[in-house]
Amino acid sequence: MSGLLLLCSVLSLWASVIINYLTSKSFSIEGAVCGAPGQFCADQPSGLEAFAGDSVTFPCSFVFPRNVTGITNVTIIFQAGEGNYCGARIYNSGYGNTTQGYQGRVSLVGDPWTRNGTITLTNVRARDIKSYCCRVQLLITNKGTEQWQNGRGTWLTVRGENDITMHQPPFIPALVGDTVTIPCHFSISAKKKIQNMSLSSVQWRFSTQYPGCDTDIYNSAMGAVGSERMSLAGEDGAAIQIKHVGLSDSGWYCCGAQVTGDGQVYRTERMRGTKLIITGKTNKTKIEQPKEVTFPDSPTISCNYTLPENEDPLWVGIYWMFGDPREGFAYHPDPELIHPRYRGKTRLVGQSDLYLEEVNGMDNSSFYCRVAMRLCNSTLLNTVETLLGEGTGTLLRLNADQSDQTKIIAASVGSVIVLILLILIILFLIKRKGTRKQLQQSEQKDPVHGGNGKTVTTEYDDLELVGREQKTDINYYESVGETPRASSDPSNSGGHLLYSTLDHSRSSSNHKCSPVSGQEVFYADVKRY
Ligand SMILES: *[C@@H]1O[C@H](CO)[C@@H](O)[C@H](O)[C@H]1NC(C)=O
Ligand SMILES: *[C@@H]1O[C@H](CO)[C@@H](O)[C@H](O)[C@H]1NC(C)=O
Ligand SMILES: *[C@@H]1O[C@H](CO)[C@@H](O)[C@H](O)[C@H]1NC(C)=O
Ligand SMILES: *[C@@H]1O[C@H](CO)[C@@H](O)[C@H](O)[C@H]1NC(C)=O
Ligand SMILES: *[C@@H]1O[C@H](CO)[C@@H](O)[C@H](O)[C@H]1NC(C)=O
Ligand SMILES: *[C@@H]1O[C@H](CO)[C@@H](O)[C@H](O)[C@H]1NC(C)=O
Ligand SMILES: *[C@@H]1O[C@H](CO)[C@@H](O)[C@H](O)[C@H]1NC(C)=O
Ligand SMILES: *[C@@H]1O[C@H](CO)[C@@H](O)[C@H](O)[C@H]1NC(C)=O
Ligand SMILES: *[C@@H]1O[C@H](CO)[C@@H](O)[C@H](O)[C@H]1NC(C)=O
Numbered sequence: 001m002s003g004l005l006l007l008c009s010v011l012s013l014w015a016s017v018i019i020n021y022l023t024s025k026s027f028s029i030e031g032a033v034c035g036a037p038g039q040f041c042a043d044q045p046s047g048l049e050a051f052a053g054d055s056v057t058f059p060c061s062f063v064f065p066r067n068v069t070g071i072t073n074v075t076i077i078f079q080a081g082e083g084n085y086c087g088a089r090i091y092n093s094g095y096g097n098t099t100q101g102y103q104g105r106v107s108l109v110g111d112p113w114t115r116n117g118t119i120t121l122t123n124v125r126a127r128d129i130k131s132y133c134c135r136v137q138l139l140i141t142n143k144g145t146e147q148w149q150n151g152r153g154t155w156l157t158v159r160g161e162n163d164i165t166m167h168q169p170p171f172i173p174a175l176v177g178d179t180v181t182i183p184c185h186f187s188i189s190a191k192k193k194i195q196n197m198s199l200s201s202v203q204w205r206f207s208t209q210y211p212g213c214d215t216d217i218y219n220s221a222m223g224a225v226g227s228e229r230m231s232l233a234g235e236d237g238a239a240i241q242i243k244h245v246g247l248s249d250s251g252w253y254c255c256g257a258q259v260t261g262d263g264q265v266y267r268t269e270r271m272r273g274t275k276l277i278i279t280g281k282t283n284k285t286k287i288e289q290p291k292e293v294t295f296p297d298s299p300t301i302s303c304n305y306t307l308p309e310n311e312d313p314l315w316v317g318i319y320w321m322f323g324d325p326r327e328g329f330a331y332h333p334d335p336e337l338i339h340p341r342y343r344g345k346t347r348l349v350g351q352s353d354l355y356l357e358e359v360n361g362m363d364n365s366s367f368y369c370r371v372a373m374r375l376c377n378s379t380l381l382n383t384v385e386t387l388l389g390e391g392t393g394t395l396l397r398l399n400a401d402q403s404d405q406t407k408i409i410a411a412s413v414g415s416v417i418v419l420i421l422l423i424l425i426i427l428f429l430i431k432r433k434g435t436r437k438q439l440q441q442s443e444q445k446d447p448v449h450g451g452n453g454k455t456v457t458t459e460y461d462d463l464e465l466v467g468r469e470q471k472t473d474i475n476y477y478e479s480v481g482e483t484p485r486a487s488s489d490p491s492n493s494g495g496h497l498l499y500s501t502l503d504h505s506r507s508s509s510n511h512k513c514s515p516v517s518g519q520e521v522f523y524a525d526v527k528r529y
Pocket of ligand 4: 061111
């Protein structure tokens with residue numbers, strides 16, 4: 001028995017549901033009791049939309065107390081009713097039979113042994129517009145049956161070929177203070193060939209109590225009716241965004257739209273909306289994430305969570321948010337809801353770890369692991385409550401990014417130095433060539449004008465002209481400019497050598513000196529310099 005208790009406590013809630021069932025089955029004779037009892041629940045979305053002729057899948061997940069053991073059969077029964085009533089049974093997965101009107105159209109696609117009672121209805125028609133309830137029946141050894149159902153069911157809206165359908169998520173959990181986006185998309189019948197669809201107006205309605213909405217809260221013609229915090233968002237502009245949500249924003253949100261397609265106008269509205277569930281942070285989920293992670297050395301931020309003991313969730317959702325205050329989702333199962341900065345750059349690895357690719361303009365920001373879950377309300381029979389927990393955040397440090405920056409800076413400084421050196425070398429070569437030319441010219445002219453100072457000055461005036469022509473290069477211009485000054489003041493050491501050379505050549509090889517010999521003298525002089 002202690003072994004059994006150990007087994008029961010070791011059984012993570014998330015550890016395969018199948019194991020749970022297997023233990024229930026194998027220990028049925030001993031009457032195993034694992035932990036405290038939960039409740040009986042069946043969870044379904046409040047509404048679905050489909051076009052006539054299409055198939056529609058009704059999700060249904062369920063839980064029951066762990067001390068219910070000895071189960072031999074799990075049967076899913078589907079009921080259809082008008083209004084808010086579940087109505088008559090139309091399908092029984094145990095016998096695989098359906099009532100008239102549904103023959104051959106209903107099948108169980110979920111695995112009830114993994115608490116999945118999902119049902120598909122094919123070839124939907126206008127008279128299928130009803131509420132469909134998922135009922136679970138457990139056949140228990142020596143105890144008969146245990147059965148329960150979802151009380152509200154899923155309302156099916158069937159649209160005609162000339163209608164459009166609206167798609168919204170069934171529920172969105174959020175924390176007080178979040179900015180929430182409720183997506184809304186329209187689609188046309190596959191049978192319709194409309195070239196050009198465009199959204200001409202959007203409207204949102206709200207209800208605090210019922211999935212069908214009644215109060216206008218947003219209208220694209222008038223803007224927000226109720227709150228300044230609301231605006232349209234999303235790719236096609238039909239989603240609604242609500243800033244800094246508070247508890248009073250909890251309720252149902254239904255999207256409606258007017259769409260123009262090939263000159264025709266289509267109008268539609270959701271019969272059942274998205275349930276926005278605003279809560280405080282729960283402390284029932286233990287969420288662990290590291291305090292810091294260095295990127296990109298470690299592109300994965302780990303997140304481990306443990307769900308409340310002795311409770312089996314109907315559903316678990318993992319999200320990653322970033323920023324203080326929270327700017328948006330770094331990861332969300334619906335890519336549309338991921339902040340543009342991270343869209344396509346993040347994914348979940350393992351159960352809940354965040355894998356992050358390098359993002360432009362990334363800075364040290366904190367990432368928060370969020371775990372949402374739907375549990376059977378422990379106090380009110382057959383009601384579902386949604387809890388949302390959040391980790392303490394992981395600071396993503398960008399050390400390697402900085403070293404990258406250093407590398408970039410080093411590389412650019414290096415190339416600038418190389419460039420300057422190159423320019424200097426070119427300048428030097430050009431200058432040398434120019435000086436040489438000038439020397440040649442003076443050698444040639446000297447014999448004509450005779451060796452007086454004035455001749456030299458004119459030579460340098462000429463050179464100055466040459467220099468001015470090459471103004472683009474300042475270094476060259478300045479070095480050339482220095483030389484005439486030297487000529488006017490022979491005592492100036494800067495140009496002295498050059499002059500002495502000139503004078504020297506003049507004195508040594510005056511009248512008969514060839515330009516070639518003058519060149520030679522110059523070279524010798526440079527060496528001396
Ligand atoms: C499960 O436990 C609850 C409360 O402890 C009890 O009322 C219920 O009868 C138990 N069910 C089974 C099948 O043992
Ligand atoms: C399926 O068959 C069983 C046994 O004959 C019957 O009790 C039940 O009402 C049938 N269910 C439906 C949905 O036809
Ligand atoms: C229980 O399941 C077995 C086989 O899985 C099936 O033969 C039997 O008809 C089922 N009983 C009921 C009452 O659904
Ligand atoms: C239930 O089964 C359906 C059909 O196989 C599947 O698409 C769905 O993901 C399952 N739901 C859960 C919660 O596993
Ligand atoms: C769609 O409409 C736009 C303007 O409303 C028009 O410019 C475009 O040619 C149309 N495209 C088609 C395929 O009809
Ligand atoms: C969780 O929060 C509740 C109130 O919100 C508090 O009473 C309880 O002590 C907290 N539990 C833990 C483990 O922090
Ligand atoms: C999560 O669990 C894994 C495996 O046990 C461990 O390596 C990792 O450090 C844990 N992460 C945190 C944040 O506790
Ligand atoms: C990121 O953190 C590192 C280490 O603390 C720090 O040196 C760096 O300046 C930070 N970068 C930014 C953009 O805040
Ligand atoms: C859970 O049950 C309690 C007690 O009846 C109730 O006050 C609460 O509103 C229920 N929670 C939900 C989410 O239905």
